Amino acid sequence: ETGVTQTPRHLVMGMTNKKSLKCEQHLGHNAMYWYKQSAKKPLELMFVYNFKEQTENNSVPSRFSPECPNSSHLFLHLHTLQPEDSALYLCASSQGTTRVVVYNEQFFGPGTRLTVL
Amino acid sequence: DQQVKQNSPSLSVQEGRISILNCDYTNSMFDYFLWYKKYPAEGPTFLISISSIKDKNEDGRFTVFLNKSAKHLSLHIVPSQPGDSAVYFCAAIRDDKIIFGKGTRLHILP
Numbered sequence: 001e002t003g004v005t006q007t008p009r010h011l012v013m014g015m016t017n018k019k020s021l022k023c024e025q026h027l028g029h030n031a032m033y034w035y036k037q038s039a040k041k042p043l044e045l046m047f048v049y050n051f052k053e054q055t056e057n058n059s060v061p062s063r064f065s066p067e068c069p070n071s072s073h074l075f076l077h078l079h080t081l082q083p084e085d086s087a088l089y090l091c092a093s094s095q096g097t098t099r100v101v102v103y104n105e106q107f108f109g110p111g112t113r114l115t116v117l
Numbered sequence: 118d119q120q121v122k123q124n125s126p127s128l129s130v131q132e133g134r135i136s137i138l139n140c141d142y143t144n145s146m147f148d149y150f151l152w153y154k155k156y157p158a159e160g161p162t163f164l165i166s167i168s169s170i171k172d173k174n175e176d177g178r179f180t181v182f183l184n185k186s187a188k189h190l191s192l193h194i195v196p197s198q199p200g201d202s203a204v205y206f207c208a209a210i211r212d213d214k215i216i217f218g219k220g221t222r223l224h225i226l227p
Contacts, residue, residue, distance in 0.1 A: 043208075109160050
């Protein structure tokens with residue numbers, strides 16, 4: 001596997017379910033990100049991890065719980081979601097600590113299409 | 118309220134002609150701008166960027182222009198090729214936060 005992979009690619013869950021999204025990067029990067037793209041809305045940055053430490057949380061509801069056990073893996077744990085949480089969830093990674101370098105060299109995964117019933 | 122706006126949801130351009138994708142922003146504190154390209158079933162890929170201290174940046178067929186007084190950004194692709202058919206997102210950075218536009222779908226016609 002190369003680049004940034006995400007599993008599952010599609011997920012349907014009920015509001016009472018607990019599920020997890022997984023992201024893995026094979027690029028040796030030190031930073032990882034979760035983004036959300038809802039229908040007809042811009043891509044939104046949710047969480048940033050740098051060297052396994054969370055450096056940013058953009059006011060995301062607590063029903064989304066990220067976990068970064070190491071620099072190569074990032075999880076998004078989901079529980080008691082709402083139908084409006086249905087969206088494409090994208091993971092990304094990058095190398096570098098300066099802001100501009102980070103965003104220029106960000107590699108995205110293909111995303112997980114989440115549907116909450 | 119959207120801080121980064123791409124007002125054209127879609128654009129069709131003849132192959133070989135110039136494609137011009139537009140982006141407007143509301144906050145003069147943005148100091149760095151980027152364009153991303155996204156194919157179906159793939160994540161976005163970084164295309165080109167520009168610092169607010171510049172007004173033009175060129176990389177091969179892609180040129181980004183920045184008009185700070187108008188708070189307007191544009192991406193020019195010339196000549197347009199079939200592989201350029203994709204969704205293009207502009208994004209702006211302020212205070213270490215990145216804010217995206219909704220995207221414009223570009224169709225390159227044969």
